[in-house]
Amino acid sequence: MAKFAEIKEFMLRQIESGAWPEHSRVPSENELAEQFSVSRMTARRALQELTEQSILYRTQGVGSFVAALKSQSSLLEIRNIADEVQSGGHAYRAKLLQLTELPCPGIVATALGLKRNEPVFFSLIVHFSDSLPLQLEARYVNPKQVPLYTQQDFQEITPHLYLSEIAPLTEAEHIVEAIWPDEFTCQHLALKKPEPCLRLTRRTFSRDGAVSLAYLTSPGSRYRLGGHLNFALPR
Amino acid sequence: MAKFAEIKEFMLRQIESGAWPEHSRVPSENELAEQFSVSRMTARRALQELTEQSILYRTQGVGSFVAALKSQSSLLEIRNIADEVQSGGHAYRAKLLQLTELPCPGIVATALGLKRNEPVFFSLIVHFSDSLPLQLEARYVNPKQVPLYTQQDFQEITPHLYLSEIAPLTEAEHIVEAIWPDEFTCQHLALKKPEPCLRLTRRTFSRDGAVSLAYLTSPGSRYRLGGHLNFALPR
DNA sequence: GGATTTTGGTTGTATATACAAGTTTTTCGG
C-alpha cells in the first residue's frame, strides 16, 4: 500500500474508533510527516484526500479537524426516524409487532441474493411520534450478514441504526410510490379513513452484498419523506 | 485564480462545449504542462481533481479521457419522462398550458435567490403517455441563468432537457410527498375521482446557483417515481 | 493596560526531480 494511503488508513481508524472525536484537531502536515517519516507533501496528500471526502475540514493558518459525522446525506432524515422525531421536540417510541425467522418469499430472495424458502429474518415495527403512528416498517434481513438480528431489542434501537453498526451502508436503492393503504396498514397507522400514503421500498447494501429489504409506509399527511432529499448529481 | 484552477476551467469549457467529446483523449500531463507553462505537478493536479469529480478517467500507461456524462444518476428516470414513456413503447406528448413571465412569489424568490416580485419565468405542462396524462409539471425558472426560456417550444423539448443543455446540473434538492390533488390538478391529470398523488418538489442548481424550482405531480397509480432511485452514500 | 507589531505555526500553491509501473510503439534479431 502506498504511504499516503497508510496515513489515511491510520487516520480513519483513529476517527472511527472515536480516539479523534468530531471537531478535534488532527496532527498537522509537518507532524504527520515526521511521525510517518515521509515528506510534508505526502502527509499533505492524505489530509487532502480525507478533506475531499468530507471526513476532515481544514482552515488555512489554523489547522485540520475531524468533520461532523452526520453529514446531510441524502438519506439521513429517512434513516434516523427516531432522531428526526426527537429533534422536532416529540417523544419517539417503537412498537414491535413481529420479529421472526421465516422462509424467504421469492421476491425477497431475489432482492437479497438468497434462495427461495431459505431462512430469512423479518421484523415488523410501527414508529411513533408521541402517540401518533408515523411509519410502518416491514423489513427482511439477510441472516448471513446479520446473524444476531432477531436477538435485538428494537424498542431500544431502530433496525436501521443497528444494521448500520453491524454492516455499514455502502449503497442504497429506493423506490418511492404513492399507494392506497390496505386494511392492515390502516389499522397499525391508526387511519380511520384511508388516505394517500408514501411507500418507500429500500434495499441496502454493505460491502459484502445486499443486507436488507425494507418497506416503509407513512401517511402523506404525517410524514414528509426525506425532509430534504439532498444529493449531488454526478456531473 | 490559481494556475491549476485555470487549467481545470479550460478543460471544463472544452468538455462542456463539446469540443472534447466523451471518451476522447485529453492532453497528457506533460502536454498540459507545456501548453500552460507550468510544471508537470501542477498540470497533474488539474487532471487529478477532474478525475475525482468523475469528469475524467485515467489509466496508467495509457492516458486521460473524458468520462461519460453518466446519466443513470438517481434522477434520470424522473428527469427524462419523455424517454421513459417512449422506452415503454408508448407515444410521448406534452401539452403546454402556460408559458409566461410573472412577478416572483415569495417562496419561489427564496428558493431561486431572487427578490420578491422580480420577474420570473413560469411554465405549466402536462406530460402524456399516449393519451393518458402522467404528470403535471409546474416550473419556475431563474431568468438570469436562462434568459431565453420563454421562447422555447416545449411541445418539442422537455424543460428539463432544455435546461440541462443551457445550465448543466451540478446539484438537485428534492422533497417527496404524497398529496391529495386539488381540483385543478385532478382536471389536468384527468382524474375523475381524486387519488393519492406523488408530488416531487425539485430545486436544481448549476455552477452559478439555483436554476429552477419545479413541482411534479403524478397519480400514484400511473407513475412509479424514479423507477429506481439509486444513489451511493457518502462515506 | 491597551493597541500594535512581531513571530511562529499552519495550510495553500508551485516547481524540479527521481523513480516506479503500466501500455503502446518501434526497433532489431532471427
Add this chain to the structure above:
DNA sequence: CCGAAAAACTTGTATATACAACCAAAATCC
C-alpha cells in the same frame, strides 16, 4: 515475416524546496 526486446510515453508515487496567505499568540511599544 514474426517474435522478442527495447524505447518512448503515459500515469502514479515520493521527495526536497521555496514562497505566499492566513491566523493566533506572544512580544513590544506607547
